[in-house]
Amino acid sequence: MKLKDSxxxxxxxxxxxxxxKEARMLDERLWQLNRIGKSTFNISGQGAEVGQVAMALAxxxxxxxFLPYYRDMAAVMVWGMSAKDILMGSLxxxxxxxxxxxxxxxxxxxxxxxxxPFSSTVTTQYPVATGVALAMQIDDSKAITLTATGEGSTSxxxxxxxxxxxxxxxxxxxxxxxNNGYAISTPNSEEFGVKDLSVRATGYGIFGKQVNGRDFTExxxxxxxxxxxxxxxxGATLIEMLVDRLTAHSSDDDQRVYRTPEDIxxxxxxxxxxxxxxxxxSEKILNEDELEGIKxxxxxxxxxxxxxxxxxxxxxxxxxxxxIYEEE
Amino acid sequence: xxEKSYLEALNLAITEEMRRxxxxxxxxxxxxxxxxxxxxxxxxxxxxxxxxxVFNSPLxxxxxxxxxxxxxxxxxxxxxxxxxxxxxxxxxxxxMSEATKMRYKSAGDWISPIVMRTPYGGGVxxxxxxSQSTEKIFAGQPGLRIVTPSTVYDAKGMLKSxxxxxxxxxxxxxxxxxxxxxxxxxxxxxTVPLDKANxxxxxxxxxxxxxxxxxxxxxxxxxxLKDDFSIEVVDLRSLYPIDKDTVLEAIRKTGKVLLxxxxxxxxxxxxxxxxxxxxxxxxxxxxxxxxxxxxxxxSMPYAKSLEDAxxxxxxxxxxxxxxxxxx
Numbered sequence: 112m113k114l115k116d117s118x119x120x121x122x123x124x125x126x127x128x129x130x131x132k133e134a135r136m137l138d139e140r141l142w143q144l145n146r147i148g149k150s151t152f153n154i155s156g157q158g159a160e161v162g163q164v165a166m167a168l169a170x171x172x173x174x175x176x177f178l179p180y181y182r183d184m185a186a187v188m189v190w191g192m193s194a195k196d197i198l199m200g201s202l203x204x205x206x207x208x209x210x211x212x213x214x215x216x217x218x219x220x221x222x223x224x225x226x227x228p229f230s231s232t233v234t235t236q237y238p239v240a241t242g243v244a245l246a247m248q249i250d251d252s253k254a255i256t257l258t259a260t261g262e263g264s265t266s267x268x269x270x271x272x273x274x275x276x277x278x279x280x281x282x283x284x285x286x287x288x289x290n291n292g293y294a295i296s297t298p299n300s301e302e303f304g305v306k307d308l309s310v311r312a313t314g315y316g317i318f319g320k321q322v323n324g325r326d327f328t329e330x331x332x333x334x335x336x337x338x339x340x341x342x343x344x345x346g347a348t349l350i351e352m353l354v355d356r357l358t359a360h361s362s363d364d365d366q367r368v369y370r371t372p373e374d375i376x377x378x379x380x381x382x383x384x385x386x387x388x389x390x391x392x393s394e395k396i397l398n399e400d401e402l403e404g405i406k407x408x409x410x411x412x413x414x415x416x417x418x419x420x421x422x423x424x425x426x427x428x429x430x431x432x433x434x435i436y437e438e439e
Numbered sequence: 440x441x442e443k444s445y446l447e448a449l450n451l452a453i454t455e456e457m458r459r460x461x462x463x464x465x466x467x468x469x470x471x472x473x474x475x476x477x478x479x480x481x482x483x484x485x486x487x488x489x490x491x492x493v494f495n496s497p498l499x500x501x502x503x504x505x506x507x508x509x510x511x512x513x514x515x516x517x518x519x520x521x522x523x524x525x526x527x528x529x530x531x532x533x534x535m536s537e538a539t540k541m542r543y544k545s546a547g548d549w550i551s552p553i554v555m556r557t558p559y560g561g562g563v564x565x566x567x568x569x570s571q572s573t574e575k576i577f578a579g580q581p582g583l584r585i586v587t588p589s590t591v592y593d594a595k596g597m598l599k600s601x602x603x604x605x606x607x608x609x610x611x612x613x614x615x616x617x618x619x620x621x622x623x624x625x626x627x628x629x630t631v632p633l634d635k636a637n638x639x640x641x642x643x644x645x646x647x648x649x650x651x652x653x654x655x656x657x658x659x660x661x662x663x664l665k666d667d668f669s670i671e672v673v674d675l676r677s678l679y680p681i682d683k684d685t686v687l688e689a690i691r692k693t694g695k696v697l698l699x700x701x702x703x704x705x706x707x708x709x710x711x712x713x714x715x716x717x718x719x720x721x722x723x724x725x726x727x728x729x730x731x732x733x734x735x736x737x738s739m740p741y742a743k744s745l746e747d748a749x750x751x752x753x754x755x756x757x758x759x760x761x762x763x764x765x766x
Contacts, residue, residue, distance in 0.1 A: 211546035222548040227512055230536040230544075238502045239537055242509015242517070249464075249491055250513070268529065272502035279497060434547040435581050437605035 112328035114390050119168075119331070124396055127168060127327070128387060131160045133409050134185035135384050137194050138358075140413050141201050141216070145362045149421075150201040153362040154217045156182035158355030159289055161383035162324025164189055166287060166352065169334035170257055176225045176243050178236040178258040181217045182289060182356075186259070191224030194413055198420035205426040212426040234264040237273035237286065244277070244284035244347075255341040256284040262351075263294025265308055274349060278315035281346040285337045288349070289324070291356035296369040309351040318348035325354065325383040327390075357382065443624055445594045446617040449480050449556075452598035453518065455628060457488050460516060463602060464492045467503055467520025467556075471495040477522055478558060478617055500526055504533035507553040508541065508607075516602050517553045524559035524611060525568040531576065538607040539582040552605045554598070558614035559587075560651055561701060562750055565614075566741035572651075572702035572733075574611055578679040578711060585679040586633050587611035589654040591622035593676065596631030604633060611678070613651040620655065634677050636685040642669035644764045646689045648712060649699040650675045653731075653751060657699060660757040668764040678708045686712060687720050694725035695763050701751055704732035726766040731759050 114124050134156065141153045156163060159182055167189035170177070177190050184197060192208065199207040201216040208221040209228055220228025227243065229236040240258035247254045264270055265288055277284060288308050292299055305311070312319025318340060322333045330352060337348035355378045359366040367375070391397040397405075443451065457463045465481060471494040475482030485493040496503050496519075503519045510517035521527045527534075534555065541551040561570035574585050584606050588594040594612070601608040636648075640661050647670055649657045654674055661670040673689045675681070690696045696716060698709040713728050731751050733739070739749045 208548075210544050211548075213546060214544050218544075220545055220549070222545070227509075227549060228541075228545050230540065232532055232536045235505065235532060235537050238505020238533060239509040239512070241502065242506040242511070243513055244509070245506065246510050246513030246515055249515075268499075269501050269505065269532075272497070272499040273505065275497055275499065276502050276506065430546070434542050434545075436542075436584070437550075 117328040117331050127164050131164045134160045136409050152216050154181045155358040156184050158357035160185040161327050161387050162330045162352045162354050165327045165330035166334045169338045174254040176256045178227045178240040179219050180260045187219040192221050194416040195420050204423040234267035234269040237269050241273050241276050244282040259287045262288050262290035274315040277347040278317045283341040284347045286349045288351045291354045295360045312349040321351040324352040440623040444621045445591050448591045448594035452595045456602040462515045465518040466494045466496045468522045470520050500530040501533050504530035508537045508551050511551040511553040519555045521557040523569050524557040524573045525571045551607045554601045554608045554610050556610045559611045560613040561739045562615050567738035570739040574678050575706050578708050585609045586677050589650050589674050592624050593631050600630040600633050615652050636676050636682040637674045640672035642671040644668040645695045646671040646693045647697045648673040653699040656753045656756040660760050691723045697729045697763050699731045703735050705735050
């Protein structure tokens with residue numbers, strides 16, 4: 112779909128692109144930091160940035176809550192986290208808002224921006240998100256909840272238990288499955304027997320929709336509708352967002368071992384960021400010079416954020432035994 | 440003062456806290472509506488507080504725990520009920536990965552101030568899956584509190600403290616005590632700390648540490664033996680973390696210690712207590728640490744003869760105390 116059909120203004124679309132590009136370039140920086148030994152881990156959302164930004168823009172970030180998963184860097188940045196925040200997480204710094212250097216990189220959370228931190232256990236955030244949404248329903252706060260996970264997580268029991276409860280209580284929330292085709296090395300064909308995971312919504316009495324996460328407008332409109340339904344007490348939605356995983360599962364994986372060169376090449380030819388840039392040009396929202404200008408500007412911004420994050424202090428070792436129980 | 444059963448004291452604690460704090464909610468399998476739980480602990484709550492604050496959850500324990508965590512994140516003191524302690528296993532991931540680590544993994548930015556109540560213990564012909572003591576599964580997970588009241592007074596006071604606590608609390612209720620013990624307790628608001636063991640009887644000859652149904656046997660034995668020996672009786676209350684100070688002081692006083700649990704001995708909470716005593720007070724002891732516990736059979740069988748064979752009984756407790764006193 113055309114970007115202009117999103118009903119967003121030109122400025123809003125440029126801003127959306129800027130966030131998409133920033134997430135891509137920041138992730139590339141995190142890989143560099145990993146490969147030169149400054150961080151020990153990275154897990155990427157490259158190939159999902161367009162979908163994630165379109166998704167996150169459908170929410171009101173000052174009151175809606177987000178329970179993300181580890182590939183959601185672009186989405187949490189829309190919600191309010193900065194490049195420096197994310198870099199501090201990867202470097203294990205004390206001011207890292209996700210966990211103050213306690214969790215592995217990319218385990219996003221931020222009290223100041225309504226982002227509830229999650230575990231590496233996958234899918235445990237789904238039931239927790241139902242509790243957040245139930246609180247919003249009871250407190251009549253008109254706020255809604257978004258929670259995300261990967262397609263491998265749909266095999267977990269927590270996926271079922273959470274969706275079932277959301278259907279029973281008509282919870283004001285949106286569930287997203289970011290389907291990038293692989294759970295580490297396990298392809299969709301070995302993970303589930305359906306072609307469209309969103310059909311599962313019917314079994315829970317909630318709304319369901321599959322969207323192409325490489326298409327900004329299609330994704331944005333689908334999430335806008337889901338968010339409106341949630342906010343107007345019509346109940347929850349399950350969205351399967353089809354995305355790519357341009358990188359290996361994580362910095363400790365090499366997907367060339369289990370994916371064919373053709374498969375990887377085809378995916379890269381359809382890189383969502385590149386596709387969006389072509390759209391911006393063809394719809395005359397930005398020209399080549401402006402695209403180049405944004406890239407230069409972001410390079411400076413990320414370099415500066417990297418320098419600042421590296422200079423931040425590590426947690427003092429005596430922090431180890433703090434925040435275990437309520438302190439008197 | 441009014442005479443209440445252990446179960447009535449628990450119901451009263453929840454009722455008083457729900458009146459005091461509108462954010463308190465309770466849910467679980469069959470908890471809401473007119474039934475009010477399979478044991479009746481939550482009877483009358485839906486009628487007084489409405490179906491939004493007191494409700495039936497679907498039959499899924501992981502969701503029950505996760506729901507509580509999410510409500511806690513949003514500032515609600517949620518009370519989740521697991522219908523039997525045996526059914527808690529599907530929720531272990533939520534309890535260990537989410538509830539217990541929410542505070543620590545965010546360095547205090549987010550907390551999980553919730554109570555997870557569950558009936559445990561045998562002697563009710565409940566067979567494998569309605570009799571077990573599952574507290575050992577969690578005992579050893581920092582960030583989590585595991586407590587159990589063993590008196591009517593504590594049932595009310597500890598549950599009120601658990602509801603007010605900013606920590607995740609696994610609250611074990613001995614199902615055989617629900618209707619078998621009654622006591623006069625204050626009608627006024629009072630609380631009992633969650634992290635302190637309680638010296639119920641003071642004595643000089645033997646220290647006995649127990650909780651749950653076993654504590655009743657210990658108190659009976661102390662009474663029966665009172666002309667011959669004076670027994671220091673400690674109600675452990677906090678199963679994790681262990682109140683080391685109270686335990687060590689009580690055993691140093693007598694130099695002899697009997698630990699009683701109905702759980703199978705291997706990996707039990709009393710093995711943890713034993714390790715603390717062995718590490719920190721070995722030279723204060725005049726006799727080896729004695730542990731009276733269930734056998735290492737996979738669970739508690741149904742047949743009366745087998746259930747009786749599994750459970751530590753009154754005679755076992757009395758005999759063990761006498762033997763230790765005479766050591």
